[in-house]
Amino acid sequence: MEIQNKTYTLRNCRFLVDSEKIMENSNIVINNGLIESIGKEIEGDELDCSKWIITPGFVNSHVHSAMIPLRGYYDDAELTEWLNKMWEFEKSMQRELMKLGSEISVLEMLSSGTTAFVDMYFNPDDIEKLTEKYEIKAAAGYTFLDSLFSPEEVEEKQYQLKKCKNFFPIVNVHSVYSVEEKTLIRAKELAEKTSTWIHIHVSETRKEIFDNKKKTGKFPVEYLHDLGLTRLVNAVHLGWIANWEIDYLKEAKGATHCPTSNMKLATAGAYPFYEMLTKGVNVTLGTDGAASNNSLDIIREMKTAVLLQRHSYWDTRVKALDVFKAVTENGYKLLGIKGGKIKEGYIADLAIFDSSSIYPLLKDRIISNIVYFATSEAIVGTINNGKITKKDYILDKKKKLVNKLNELLNKI
Amino acid sequence: MEIQNKTYTLRNCRFLVDSEKIMENSNIVINNGLIESIGKEIEGDELDCSKWIITPGFVNSHVHSAMIPLRGYYDDAELTEWLNKMWEFEKSMQRELMKLGSEISVLEMLSSGTTAFVDMYFNPDDIEKLTEKYEIKAAAGYTFLDSLFSPEEVEEKQYQLKKCKNFFPIVNVHSVYSVEEKTLIRAKELAEKTSTWIHIHVSETRKEIFDNKKKTGKFPVEYLHDLGLTRLVNAVHLGWIANWEIDYLKEAKGATHCPTSNMKLATAGAYPFYEMLTKGVNVTLGTDGAASNNSLDIIREMKTAVLLQRHSYWDTRVKALDVFKAVTENGYKLLGIKGGKIKEGYIADLAIFDSSSIYPLLKDRIISNIVYFATSEAIVGTINNGKITKKDYILDKKKKLVNKLNELLNKI
Known part of the structure; x- marks a missing residue:
């Protein structure tokens, strides 16, 4: 070779x-x-x-590559408690450790056939360097998360990221529940101005749906749609969406399913894989990070996705080819690259x-x-x-x- | 080394x-x-x-080792239709191919850390030779299945199997729905006479429960219990059992969960892992065969078992240690060997x-x-x-x- x-x-x-x-x-x-x-x-x-x-x-359409140091750190709680536990570790996590985590993630992904990934964390400039070093493609960006960073700060840093051969700056927004509405609008404007798209966790848990409905009167995908964001997003998780919200995702860049992470964190729900396919949504797959999966092997993720669908629907309508297409053709479509x-x-x-x-x-x-x-x-x-x-x-x-x-x- | x-x-x-x-x-x-x-x-x-x-x-407590040639042959149907498809291939399957399948299975299992397995197929004499060749332990026996073999024939061949260093003859019964009641009683007597136990698929699908209830007035585990079999069995699948049937399994040799196979064949249901643990049932894990899983890697099976439980219960009560114990300590307990x-x-x-x-x-x-x-x-x-x-x-x-x-x- x-x-x-x-x-x-x-x-x-x-x-x-x-x-x-x-x-x-x-x-x-x-x-x-x-x-x-x-x-x-x-x-x-x-x-x-x-x-x-x-x-x-293969394209891993949702990962937090820096989180390798948190693999196995805490495995036994549902999302909210788990996020708090992660934070205990992350608040003192040095930049060096994040960088090391991302590099190990890149090598794990390459060694399981992954040639591109969509990342969310705090070190997109490290990711850019890694894409140059290993010729792997990545979409990454700074992350809007109001409790940690001012939106101005995120926006300013984001403008410093440049598109290169293998690196695609995107706008990361942690979730609807961790930013204010004005931040969502700012993220939309930033994505439009910089001709890119938004990567966001959406409708992951029942609690998120409940809280969003209470706060805004709307379900999360519906809410994003009414703010004009759905045509711009790679929406990740979607375990708890209403059937009629699927229509809003037809125009989305991607709708990423992370079956292992959802199951391990007991978020339950069911990403409506078959309905998404039927309606022509761009169905993609992600491993999520090493702290919640805990593997970054997209080959394993393909299998788990079929298993979960078959278990949820009591039938075998989702097939091997559907998930294979999700990690190849659909993944490159999300990235806007003629590939897959x-x-x-x-x-x-x-x-x-x-x-x-x-x-x-x-x-x-x-x-x-x-x-x-x-x-x-x-x-x-x-x-x-x-x-x-x-x-x-x-x-x-x-x-x-x-x-x-x-x-x-x-x-x- | x-x-x-x-x-x-x-x-x-x-x-x-x-x-x-x-x-x-x-x-x-x-x-x-x-x-x-x-x-x-x-x-x-x-x-x-x-x-x-x-x-x-690790102990793989349920496998059909000969079925490697059927890996990927037909993946897209629920159990009954799937079994019929398997049969199309199996009816012309030569002994040589079965033997080759079993040997490849043994090597796959060894290469993923498995040191013992419980097998059901038609070639236990081949399995015996493989246990000698590779020093892997196996429990296997001829299979009662009324449509294919007369019970007399199975019993006669079974008496020819001898316990050796690594080989443990057991009585295989395909299922309650594929043998008559008198065959079940015969299998029980054979197990008692030869001081061994029975390996049987039980309560795998809704259809099985429905049919058994209609035919006998009882749920499958209840039915086996009333015939005096539960104290003798390694009962496999158990995705559709009533809560009160768990009590009958306390005395069983093992209660084997095969999450991947169940999910892939869309049998739905939920093996009550946590309740089994709470009641002191000997919880074990199996990959099932290469035609339904399609991997024989018990390390992957551990993870899938936790994922399915967490998804089913919407909480994280089943933990990594529980499945690790199931494939080590509990597996050797099923085999009656001081190991694990x-x-x-x-x-x-x-x-x-x-x-x-x-x-x-x-x-x-x-x-x-x-x-x-x-x-x-x-x-x-x-x-x-x-x-x-x-x-x-x-x-x-x-x-x-x-x-x-x-x-x-x-x-x-």
Whole structure:
């Protein structure tokens, strides 16, 4: 996997898999970070891929990457109590530890096939540097959260973030319950002015719905819609929304489901996955952070999403392909990048699976075996903007940083 | 990991973890397949374990090991339709393919830290050979299933199975809905005569409850109890039991929860995990087979079990330690083996985790990080009856068998 040329060929890939097709023994020509052709053509250096399954890279549409130091810190409470516990740790969390957490998160995500993520925390400038270092894509921004930061301060810092090759500044708003209405309006104006979108937790718990209804007379999604925000948002969680609120999300950038985090924090509710699909909402998936999931492995998240839907609906209408599409095609759509498919002119962001780990290896079982059976152990690398990143390199980097993390936390 | 002596020391284990304690930098002296001491003593050859976390090996209390060829064959239907689909494949399934499936299952389980399993299929004699070959423990037997086998035939073959070092003959009964009452009574008598127990699917779907109530006037667990079977059973699934039926399970050998399989097949219902614990039922966990889960990784199953309980109860009363105990201490209790703890006189069946994969590496977060974060990728080997089995060896063996499986299935 030493190829760094601008034009090269992934030759004879055992399988190519995206949400539209599965091809056997085909080539992918990559040129200048983009997919140039698929089929029998060969250009530039050749890489034998006869033992690999190639899929689009995965998008983790909701994560708090800095929170690795909080993994396993406190697991046993519902959201409000849990958030307070997190805060006990976070209020004294040094910038260095946040940065280290984000870097370990990036390496964990790459090692499970993730090529892009949407982040919410306090260190988007660190995230920008990491996207440069590892060629992973990220959407991140400073976070409106009235108890901690003045909206003016957030806005001012936000203007300092610039769009780069792999970094996409977005407006983070913690939630409707943690900011005033005027902050929401300010966030909307900021997103419009800077031509970006808003990333926000919405309708996560019953309590949030109850409180918002009491305060504003409206349900949270309805409330955001009436303020003109729904067309701008990646709305995350949505476990407790009314059926008619789904209509408001048709125009949203994304509607991100985080099944593991919701279940672990016992928020109950049910993200209406099937209804969202039926109405054409851009359904995306996220792991949430290491403190609530506690894994950042989007492959596991695909499976858990199907399981939760099937359990909630007492039927099997949500299928492996739906979640596979959510983390590939839909994820890149959220980011506004021509990616998430193995198609001419699309970005060469790809995940590489060892075909001996996905078995029985039969064409009509591949998506099932990726979603329900595979673990990140099957990932041998990713391709980011056409550049191959080996899993071994990632794991080696991670090991060093984990040692540092353990040293730092043992001192606290 | 080349030590094969009868007495040796796992020296300076970074952490020892069982359901009762967590110890740092301790030794385990192993003698003749048993744990002789824990602490500072050293005997025989020494193995540096300063980078390892040692736990008891895990017990997968319900699996259909032969079903690997059916992984991904059909994923999208509820139980009855799904069983019919399985049967389309199974009716022409050759013995060779069953055997291959079971061997791959054994290797998958070992590679995720499993040292014992409870199997139901048609090839217990193959299972016996595998337990000898790989030193994994298994409880298995021929299966009473009236539509396929006469009870006389099952009983006759069952008498040919002998208890060995790692193999425990048990009486498999498919379910209350697939055998007549007289078969259930015959199975009970057979279990009593051969001093063993019964492994049976019970109360998996609403349909089963409805049909059993209509046919016998009783709920399935109640029905088994009135026939005198509950004290003999490992009852599997139990997603649809009445609260008062839990009392009948107090005397059972085990009550096995298979959350992934239940969710994937949309059986809904909720195994009453917390009530079972409260009443002192021996709560155990199983992956179920590769056709319904589709993974045999008991580490993933621990996490899914907690998630489903928290989702069902809207609270966090079921915790990481509860599921960890279910797959260690409780699993060995089901098997009637003094194991599942790291304790003097207990069997040396252990799982070895690479400590750099379980982070942040802090004593009070270890169980959480094993249950909610770890994948089988963190497992570097198992110890079975004191004998060390390296993960590399297992993966290498598996790769060869997977090639064979793919060849065979591509011919069908």
